[in-house]
Amino acid sequence: MATVNPTTADIQHDITNIGKDDSAKNSTTSKTNDLESLSSERRPVAKWYHWHEPGTSPQEKRLILKIDFFLLSISCLIFFIKQVDGNNVNNAYVSGMSEELNMGPGDELSWMNTYFSIGTIVGGTFANMVITIIKPRYWLSLCLMIWSVFVLAMYKCNTAPQMYVLRFFIGLFESAVWPGVMWCLGSWYRKSELARRSGLFVMSGVVGGMFSGYLQAALYTGMNGKQGLSAWRWLFIFDFILAIPVAFYAFFCHPDTPDKTEAWYFTEWEKKRALERMEEDGRKPTGKLDWTVLRRTFGTWQVYAFTLGYSFWCLTCGSFVLQYFSLYLKATGRFSVPQINNIPTALGAVNFVTMISTGYIADKIGTRWPVCLTIGLIMTFNYAVLTVWNVPHTLRMVVFILHGVYGCFTPLLAGWTNECCGGDQQKRALVLGFMVSVGQAVVIPFQQIQMPSGSAPEFKKTHGWGSSLAWVVILTVWTGFCIPLLQRRYGKEKAGSISESADETGEP
Template sequence: MKEDLNFGPGNELSWMNTYFLIGTIIGGPFANLIITVVRPRIWLPSCLVIWSLFVLFMFKANTAGQFYALRFCIGLFESAAWPGVQYVLGCWYRKSELSRRSALFVVSGVLGQMFSGYLQAALFSGMQGKGGMPAWRWLFIFDFLLAVPVALYGYFFFPDTPHTTQAFYLNEWERQRARERVEDEGRAPLGKLDRTVFRRIALSWQVYVFSIAYSLWTLTCGSYIIQYFGIWLKSLKAYSVPEINNIPTSVGAINFIFMIGTGYASDKLGRRGPVCFFVGLLLTFCYSILTAWNVSDKLKMAAFVLVGCYGCYTPLLAGWVNATCGGDQQLRAFVLGIMVSVGQAVVIPFQQYQLPSGQAPGFEKTKGWGSALAFVVALTLWTGFGVDFATQWFEGGSRGLKNAKEEHGQDIEGPA
């Protein structure tokens, strides 16, 4: 695309990422409040259809401005997907199951990312010049075609939530048992989408604690590592285009292993903090190598690949939110959406000025890898110790206030 459209020093790739993020920032929190009143079986597949149409339109785009507009629209509607599915998972599974189930869902995205690399390599080899179009345009057409059966599947098979499900493949006993499982943990759906929702959200501790955690995760820029990895491989002038597409898929393989492994470990431990701390130490090692930069190519390649462990933070944080927000479905939905939006908002200027694609892969002028390393250390400490401390502090205070009210029968004001 860069060569065909004469993209060059304008950091077009970074701006395409930025406009996509702006769309997700605006759409995420509102999309996840909507899902508490519109059935997920209708809302999520409909958003998929709309954003896939915008993806299809990209095959006709010829200027950077056209790509920016389309990427914004894609982000706006795609923002419903990740927090929406995580919200639904939180409706069905118990606290001791959430990390694994969240990981299994996110892993599907990782596998899709890996498949995308192989698809790009195959399209470059087999579709270049077909119909008078370069292979990268065919990619957007195939992307849309793959989305159609997924949307149809969602309309017919997505189960909604245990308290609203009409899934034909569940009998009444199974539906009732699903409701009992979450109600036994005190997580029956409470709250309504009314005027009180803003006060409930503003006074909650979860919205702030988890927004900080997700922001620190995005500021590592780990989600762009495959792009930077590919740019570095291309700069070596030792690999073919299919190899440049295929080799970075190893990042997805590491992501897959860590998501499944950490989800299982955190559910068995009943704690997510120690698992996050361990992964943070590995990330610190990898980013230290990339910050040094002047190391052997083999060590650098190992660092790029192992940074793939970063992805396990998203299902761990999603499971954490679902477990700590209890039965307030609007609070839980909003926190899942807003933490993503805040995280994407803070990463836009960081990615543009510290890790611009025009200076990839070394970022010598901006010292981008060093800045990202600082946020990796902050992420390690916040998720390793900070979230657990905040949970104990605020929930302990809430329990004490509740006990005082019950003991004295008084309307006592206290911290949210």
């Protein structure tokens, strides 16, 4: 075989090309760095006010817009009606019902709330398991129509016991709403999207409570005595009328869940992408409704942690402060009936602002305990002032109104539950429903013994405000420190078990 010896010209040619190659490589590297620098400059930056995750494609933004428009609007409208119907008894009570039905200074209003709570206890867990079998658009719209019929029947009541029976059945069917809608929201939205949407949902209930006050004030001024009916009776009639179009809207337009949706407004790509979004978020729909759901739920930490958190929140009687505020305004003798209905809506305005801000902050920082801790400290101040009670009238008015911050706890806890329960749909439903049932169960004796309406607004003999203050402190510690510690501990254990499993199989 002949050997080829390089010539001097060949060697010089190679040396020249090496220099050119190095120069070309340097040029390419420089251009790549320039492109990377330019790309990093154009890379989307997360902002406090963003509604979508940075880098979301236009197609996915359209999908989220549809979910927001239909699912979120339906959820808000249903909860709006629920809260209107939940507050109407209080508005009716201070607008002539107690006098017309000869209720006197007793605890009839507290008993109306108690029978409503009993209905919620009975229906809460069951209703939220049904929603995993019957499509939400059928179940929620049906429950709305049934409880609205019972609301309508209240305008015919002439005794307190009649009210108690109807309030029980209203609570029974209303129990499907809060856990059911929260479950639906958790089925469609990512963890980084959930807190602010949950906040908007609960905020609609705040608006509903405010609207009930405005409606009763308007009816008292313009409809009192029409057709021989008192203004408080007209309130129940109008509440029923408001519910009808919402029920039809929910029936025809609710998207159900991503794995079962047949919504007419989604494209095939959007239906597929909705499922992929949950899988990417680590919440692919899993689980089935059988007896193992009890082990999957009660054998884990989430059900105990969040049920205790929700129960502590209920025991503060925060959701009843609106009615205590109305009773305080009536007891002062300084305000007219329309003012007694209108002034407490300022509490709802504070709730409105708090819902928006805390939802955004929780989504932005990616955790909920700092927000719970902050709100808990504000509530501690409010209850401390009310416990002292002997303070100027203006300060009492301020803390009653500032108490509107309490409402953000429910969407924060619900979003936290959805996040920690992952894609197990039946487990999420059972935990959310169980939270509501237990919370309503524990608050019944507390409200009747410590904060009966007959002792409002000071609760001097029963020490109601002091008892609630103690529960606020416990709630603040539990949500601000204990739940995060549980989540961190058991999250690490889960990660460790996954890592061990991977080592055994030899996979990364």
